[in-house]
Amino acid sequence: MTQRLPFIIFALVMALIPMVPGIPPFWIVLLDNIGLAALVAMGLVLLTGVGGLTSFGQAAFCGFGAYTTAVLTTAYGVSPWLTLPASLLVSGIAAVLLGIVTVRLSGHYLPLGTIAWGIGLFYLFSKLEFLGRNDGISGIPPLAIGSYKMLSPGAIYYAIWIAVLIAAVLTMNLLDSRTGRAIRALRRGHIAAEAFGVQTPRAKLLVFIYAAVLAGLSGWLYAHFQRAANPTPFGPQAGIEYLFIAVVGGAGYVWGAVLGAGIVAILKEVLQSYLPYIFGGQSQLETIVFGILLVMLLQLAPSGVWPWLMARLPFKAARKTPDTSLTLPAREGAPTTSAVLLQLDKARKQFGGVTAVNDVSFDVKAREIVALIGPNGAGKSTTFNLITGVLTATSGAISVLGRKVENAPPQEVVKLGVARTFQHVKLVPDMTVLENVAIGAHLRGHSGAVASMFRLDRGDEARLLAEAARQIERVGLTDQIDQLAGSLSLGQQRIVEIARALCVDPMLLLLDEPAAGLRHMEKQRLAALLRQLRDGGMSVLLVEHDMGFVMDLADRIVVLDFGTKIAEGAPAAIKKNPEVIKAYLGAAA
Amino acid sequence: MNTTIMLFLLQDGITNGAIYALLGLALVLVFAVTRVILIPQGEFVTYGALSYAMLATGQVPGTAKLAVAMGLVAFGLDLFVARKSLHARLVARAVAVDIVFPLAVCLLTYALAGPKTPIAVNIALALLIVAAIGLFLYRIAFQPIAHTSVLVLLIASVGCHLALQGLGLVFFGAEGLRGPALSNVALTAGSLRFTGQSLAVYGLTIAFIVALWLFFGYSLTGKALRATAVNRLGARLVGIRTTLSGQIAFLLASLIGAISGILIVPITTLYYDTGFLIGLKGFIAAIIGGLVSYPLTAVAAILVGTVEAFSSFYASNFKEVIVFTLILPVLVLRSLAAPEVEEEKD
Numbered sequence: 001m002t003q004r005l006p007f008i009i010f011a012l013v014m015a016l017i018p019m020v021p022g023i024p025p026f027w028i029v030l031l032d033n034i035g036l037a038a039l040v041a042m043g044l045v046l047l048t049g050v051g052g053l054t055s056f057g058q059a060a061f062c063g064f065g066a067y068t069t070a071v072l073t074t075a076y077g078v079s080p081w082l083t084l085p086a087s088l089l090v091s092g093i094a095a096v097l098l099g100i101v102t103v104r105l106s107g108h109y110l111p112l113g114t115i116a117w118g119i120g121l122f123y124l125f126s127k128l129e130f131l132g133r134n135d136g137i138s139g140i141p142p143l144a145i146g147s148y149k150m151l152s153p154g155a156i157y158y159a160i161w162i163a164v165l166i167a168a169v170l171t172m173n174l175l176d177s178r179t180g181r182a183i184r185a186l187r188r189g190h191i192a193a194e195a196f197g198v199q200t201p202r203a204k205l206l207v208f209i210y211a212a213v214l215a216g217l218s219g220w221l222y223a224h225f226q227r228a229a230n231p232t233p234f235g236p237q238a239g240i241e242y243l244f245i246a247v248v249g250g251a252g253y254v255w256g257a258v259l260g261a262g263i264v265a266i267l268k269e270v271l272q273s274y275l276p277y278i279f280g281g282q283s284q285l286e287t288i289v290f291g292i293l294l295v296m297l298l299q300l301a302p303s304g305v306w307p308w309l310m311a312r313l314p315f316k317a318a319r320k321t322p323d324t325s326l327t328l329p330a331r332e333g334a335p336t337t338s339a340v341l342l343q344l345d346k347a348r349k350q351f352g353g354v355t356a357v358n359d360v361s362f363d364v365k366a367r368e369i370v371a372l373i374g375p376n377g378a379g380k381s382t383t384f385n386l387i388t389g390v391l392t393a394t395s396g397a398i399s400v401l402g403r404k405v406e407n408a409p410p411q412e413v414v415k416l417g418v419a420r421t422f423q424h425v426k427l428v429p430d431m432t433v434l435e436n437v438a439i440g441a442h443l444r445g446h447s448g449a450v451a452s453m454f455r456l457d458r459g460d461e462a463r464l465l466a467e468a469a470r471q472i473e474r475v476g477l478t479d480q481i482d483q484l485a486g487s488l489s490l491g492q493q494r495i496v497e498i499a500r501a502l503c504v505d506p507m508l509l510l511l512d513e514p515a516a517g518l519r520h521m522e523k524q525r526l527a528a529l530l531r532q533l534r535d536g537g538m539s540v541l542l543v544e545h546d547m548g549f550v551m552d553l554a555d556r557i558v559v560l561d562f563g564t565k566i567a568e569g570a571p572a573a574i575k576k577n578p579e580v581i582k583a584y585l586g587a588a589a
Numbered sequence: 590m591n592t593t594i595m596l597f598l599l600q601d602g603i604t605n606g607a608i609y610a611l612l613g614l615a616l617v618l619v620f621a622v623t624r625v626i627l628i629p630q631g632e633f634v635t636y637g638a639l640s641y642a643m644l645a646t647g648q649v650p651g652t653a654k655l656a657v658a659m660g661l662v663a664f665g666l667d668l669f670v671a672r673k674s675l676h677a678r679l680v681a682r683a684v685a686v687d688i689v690f691p692l693a694v695c696l697l698t699y700a701l702a703g704p705k706t707p708i709a710v711n712i713a714l715a716l717l718i719v720a721a722i723g724l725f726l727y728r729i730a731f732q733p734i735a736h737t738s739v740l741v742l743l744i745a746s747v748g749c750h751l752a753l754q755g756l757g758l759v760f761f762g763a764e765g766l767r768g769p770a771l772s773n774v775a776l777t778a779g780s781l782r783f784t785g786q787s788l789a790v791y792g793l794t795i796a797f798i799v800a801l802w803l804f805f806g807y808s809l810t811g812k813a814l815r816a817t818a819v820n821r822l823g824a825r826l827v828g829i830r831t832t833l834s835g836q837i838a839f840l841l842a843s844l845i846g847a848i849s850g851i852l853i854v855p856i857t858t859l860y861y862d863t864g865f866l867i868g869l870k871g872f873i874a875a876i877i878g879g880l881v882s883y884p885l886t887a888v889a890a891i892l893v894g895t896v897e898a899f900s901s902f903y904a905s906n907f908k909e910v911i912v913f914t915l916i917l918p919v920l921v922l923r924s925l926a927a928p929e930v931e932e933e934k935d
Contacts, residue, residue, distance in 0.1 A: 101917060102920075105920055109876070109920050111740075111743070112872075112916075113876075116917060116920075117917060236869075240747050243744065244747060251740065286755075288752045288756055288759075291749060291752030291753070294744070294751070295749060295752075298741055298744060299734055
């Protein structure tokens, strides 16, 4: 926790509110409802704001939580506390089943799919006999500690807000960890994350389940707060409302969920109680005004109220610098001799009728810098994508240290010690340089989601961040370590990508146009760094258009033209090769 | 299974499906051009239908005044946005579109409304009113945030839905309304009876599908609208006025919504909040069509309508459950079939 003090103050204030003498009881009810909504919205923050998966169906998961406890306590007389794990389990299992179907959906299909099953489940709740159809289930027993029954809104208040605070802490811990970085990388597309070993489908399913369990918890509390469960609060309208709580508060910010829940609940309450005084008893007026205010709010602060507020605070939270004395174990079995690291044997890639890579063969040996050059559209980046498993080869063989990788997923290729950068920079712009680079070390950490929630991952995490800080220092970006990656110049972003790749502790580094956008001095520094890496035992395969840079640096050059290899050899020989000159300058030259 | 029942259900399903198809088309249109998932589409349906039904009884619907009010707000926004470069032509355009047009429609409605007004005039008035509302809705609610993410647009769209639905209650009351049929012609083919109303539904649906397909496939404006959808910045750089594209899309969508409302209000009683569910079913069709393909959306809508008709006969309790879970397998198939592309989301 980086911001302990504000959190403790907030917790204390929340704890003291019900003790203020003369506080109107409906305020407490309002706060109870805010807490319940905040729990669901917090799940959505993780799912939608951070992970980029929009769900309209969260209310249905509340329904699973509420109905589970309703049925167990009323029909089977199970004690309310015992139904808590059951409620969470049922919502979790429902999330696994729905998640397996839905998180595979790409783009806009996902939110639309969640609307569909959200509505479907709502109708199911209201039609099933054992759930009491439209009337629901009433007479649910209250929560009790010993003989103390939490009957009043003021009593269950503590249960609700303790749940909210715990959920907030767990969620923030999760986000600030190895798994959290993987989740935060999801929103920017999956290729970069997968190139560093993140199992993106599993990460998506994880946040989906997490959000559903939080919603289930809210549903469980709701059932014991209202002491009844009926389908209406679990329908599509509620699902939409949770989503806009998250968006209004600031999707992507844990406290935005609490703030958003507060804004929406208070706004509704105020409108409901005061509008009739102003305009007379017109019914539905509050919905109209509420809708209009919502649209206006989004026009003023499209990214939500929480970040808008934070940007106006005079002080900024300080960041801890990682202790770089911690180290991670180095890769085992790195080749020391001049073994062949990477071998392409007649690799071929066709897109429909276009042959992007036409039976290309070459190899990269240990401690060698090989450059892959050729005019635009020669198939250089496609070759990179074949090697790293982003694309599958149509035919031919690719092997790393003798192991076939031509149809292996990217996560397997990176495990063999092949790390890459991208031609079009793929960083997470709203994460710091340090966090971006630490994604590179994803496979070198071991802590899972649960360990990070309970902060059992700190040793592991400190070593990962130390490694990331060391690589940032190595590429000379220490001054920018805490800046957001999106605020750097394009050239610096490319260097960040190199640091991220170095975090893999690779044997082979694939660099796609690393010098583009760099100034002369920066290019010289980059060349020096790459030579130093080679002398330290690493091999580099790079695509680059700056011929001066390539000729000066590479030990060997492979030239592609229209997908076919036209030449291979030492820089001096390539410069004189008539085929190469023809490819670059045309036949007349 | 009894063949007659089956034929009846099929006919019922196709009539409903045709309406869903119209709505689905409108949703696809708006999404393709503006990236807005138009939840208020259902309100266009009820506004069109209930305005028409009220006009048929000789009353002036409150929607006419809403159009004028929204026009005033739009005028204010237009002037505010252009405050640094106000010139006569711009102001004149704003006055014409935002003030004169809705005011003329409103005055015309007051002048013409009466118990003896011909059906065609009532329809024209209802369509004009809803078209104006649709146009101004884009100008007021969506144009200022047109650059934001699909999620923010969606939430704004929900806000509009809430406001419009609430206004619907104010204008039309909680009681349902039914409108007069467009024609009383009826044809009999075997054991089936086709009313003029259902024939009009089929005819108009087919006409719209063909018209939209021609418009987007072959006209310059249609192509400009599609270009806006793919890349707003790129479209602006080649000289397309993206705000105009959005307004055209909303205008068309509100017209289509109002027409479908007018088509169904003689068949079933509509309430101020019926539109949401009808819109959602159009939505399912649009989703199955992948929010891009018009013919596919139409086919899917017929499918939704038919499934609905059959499940309301055999398992009426679970009708909605069946209709809404129908799309899950379709979505999974579509998503698996879609090529693996890297999406840079904002």
